[in-house]
Every structure is written in structure tokens, then in C-alpha cells.
Amino acid sequence: MDSNSKHKKYITQNEKIYLVIKKFGVLLEGVKNPSRATTAKIDRILSVILIISIILAIAMTVYVIVTPKQGEKFTEFYILGPNGTADDYPTDLTVGEEGEVIIGIVNHEYSNMTYWLEVRVNETVISGEEVSLKNNETWERAFIFKMIRKGDDQKLNFLLYKNHPGNETEEAYRSLHLWVDVS
16 A cells, blocks of 8 residues: 555445434434524514415405406397387388387497498398497487388398498398288
């Protein structure tokens, strides 16, 4: 051996296990019997975490209450009889006699909407009108019509488009109809 070489101490496997157990025991002992300063520090940290959690819970609750959930988007479209109820529709008329219904549209689309309302007898357009509504706005108008041809089961069709129909093939957004017998 050379004089400059250092002596190394080799630790056996049993000694390694003993040292790990002893070190772990000291750690456990510190957890079982923490000092007062450590306990106070842990209490302060837990208190701060609790306060932050409460503030976050309150903030999230306020957000949920203040920010309403957007519901389903739709448009109400209806026809009523001349007395304003869903009965007494003019379904039996004579040629040239006037019939009256009330047409209603309610916008629940969460934005301003422009509709095109078209009324047809069988497939002939007898009226067309643009209707612009704000969100939750209601539009109701009396609609007077005359049947000019004799015959049973003539279809009085009310068509509602989200925009003015660009062509004949565009499908209506909503549609309603009455069957009218004309004598």
C-alpha cells in the first residue's frame, strides 16, 4: 500500500439498514413531538389555507349567481283566435268572407333577431312581412284574410324564417297552419 492512499471505511449492509431506521426514527420522533414553534407555524399555514379556501368558495358562489346560465335558444311562434285564446279559429268561411287570427312571435334567441313572416293559402303567398325583435321581445298582430276559392281543407300556412328567404327551397324555421273549409 502506498502511503498517500486513504483508508476507506466500508459499511456493511446491516449497518446501512440500522442508519436508515435510526434516521427515520428521528424524523418520526420529530412528528410525534414537534416543538411549540413548529406547531404555531403549522397552525398559521393551515389558517391561511382555510381563509383562502373560504374566500375562493365565496367568490365562486357569487360568480355562479351573477353569471346566469344561458338556456336553450328558441323562438315562440303561435296563432290565436280573434279573441286572443287558442280556440275559436275561423275554420268555416264563405268565399270572400274575412277571417281573423292573431299571430305571435317571441324571441328567446339571446340576441336581436330579424324574422320573415309569410302567410300562404295552399301554396299562394298572400302576405309577407319583416319582423325585428330584441331578445325576450314579444310581437303580436291581428291578421285578417279572405278566402277567394270554394273548397274544403284549404291550408292557411304561417311560415317563419330567421331571415328573408333567399329562394323557394329554403325551409321555414317555424311553421303553423289552419285547415279552412270555404263554402
